[in-house]
Amino acid sequence: MAIPALGRLRRRWPQLRLAFIAVHLCAVTIAALPTTAGLTQRAQWTSPAAQAEFAAWAKRLSALGIATDADTLRERAWGVATSWARTHAALRRPFVPYYACCGTDQTWRLFAAPDRFPSRLGIDVRIDGDWLPVYRELSGTYDWRIATLRSHRVRGISHLFADTGDRQRLGQLASWLGQLAARDFEEATAIRLRYVRGPLPTSGQLVRGELPSLQPVTEIVQVIE
Amino acid sequence: MRLAGRRECGTSLALLRVGIGLTVLGTLVSIVSVGLVEVLFVDVSAGGYFSLTPTWPVRALGGPTLGTAWTLVATTSTAAMALTVGLGGRVAAALTLVGWIGLTGLLRDAGGSFDALLRNALWLLVLAQSTATLSVDCRRRTGRWRSDARVPAWPRWLAIYQLGLMYFTAGLHKVSAHWIPGGDHDALYYILQWPAWIRWDPSWLVWAHPWTRAATVATWCFEVLAPLWLVSLWWHATRDRPGRLRAFANRIRLRWWFFGFGVALHLGTWLLLEVGPFSAAALSLYACVLTADDLRRPTRRG
Incomplete structure (x- = not known):
């Protein structure tokens, strides 16, 4: 009984193959469509980077004769983004098992919006009651555990947790780094992660050597036991 | 079929x-x-x-x-x-x-x-x-x-589609005023200063700023026009069929222009930014853009 079934399957293979290719193409195309799923939290829409973006677009649209301002534009974009996030989720739903089992899920944001206000990480350890700098991003001087901290897997989370204000995860990050510090600095009693933020210099400022000042945004201290 | x-x-x-x-x-x-x-x-x-x-x-x-x-x-x-x-x-x-x-x-x-x-x-x-x-x-x-x-051959064509889909939808995501043509075209200028991603001190941008603006426009156009790359590959695969556009695209070697820009884009990204294994993975997919003929006779490309 199995052999005729196999024969039938073999005869139908060209049609089955074509059907599979069509389903695959539909699934990956829907997954890759621009997504706003990560933008459905109000706080993200009021970040300095988002505000600068809306201001630039409002200015540009007004120059084209479409009078608007940054706040109005943000409200409209919010409506479109939340509505599209729901539609996209519904389109994706039938393919979710295919994404999960075969790894075909995908989103290609790839530097979609340059953040003009990125954060920088600095790490200090407390020894004899004083905070000593051990790591400053891109400083070239303070480069404790630089291979680990600049690993593509660690850079992502260390900035993401700070940018989203996820203090629970920042605490977990500090806990891990505290254990590393305990191995490298026997007398260290605490570790401090400090994030500073400031606007990136415009080309004019860069030419004149005027680097904008950086303001502290997040700080977390972990006692080393 | x-x-x-x-x-x-x-x-x-x-x-x-x-x-x-x-x-x-x-x-x-x-x-x-x-x-x-x-x-x-x-x-x-x-x-x-x-x-x-x-x-x-x-x-x-x-x-x-x-x-x-x-x-x-x-x-x-x-x-x-x-x-x-x-x-x-x-x-x-x-x-x-x-x-x-x-x-x-x-x-x-x-x-x-x-x-x-x-x-x-x-x-x-x-x-x-x-x-x-x-x-x-x-x-x-x-x-x-x-x-x-x-x-x-169909898995190779799916890989080509994957590459085109990645670029095209990445282009659709780029709605920032710094990316879209007609703006300040400073997207790459700012990206190349991101502390989390850059490989080198960004002071070199003082003299390279005009180049970053040209690269911003070129990158956006490359991504948004990626479907044309897929079409040019199809036109090459069916070059014996009639059609003026097909003949023209094959004559100007359109597929090679996209290929060359894409390779330069990924090598440039790898040289300037720490993006993990992204450049290597993307360039691996470029092997699928090459036909057996291209690989056998690299000096006689069509």
């Missing part, structure tokens, strides 16, 4: 296999060498540092514990080695994919587009007959490392 049934020499898919295998292997080595296995793949409840979301392969192995993490790292590395040398056909690709899904889905925030690109490429290698040539399997089967055995 005819395209789906087409067969061709398997060199392009073999090169994709080698590139993706090496990229997975290199990524795992970089994770292990800086001591990140416990950090990324073990849940806080099992002695790790972060709260993880268990993936189906990890659940099947008993959860995100240290034992599971090392089992998956060892299995995935071994499978990736087998994939690179072309041993075990689709099984090696499937094992690498399952391991990669299992590991990279645990702490998604630590990943990036490179994980998704590698997962998709690995799935295409599961579908493809990628060990027909340049492989241990080929050596065992024929006594030689190379073979002209013909394999189904």
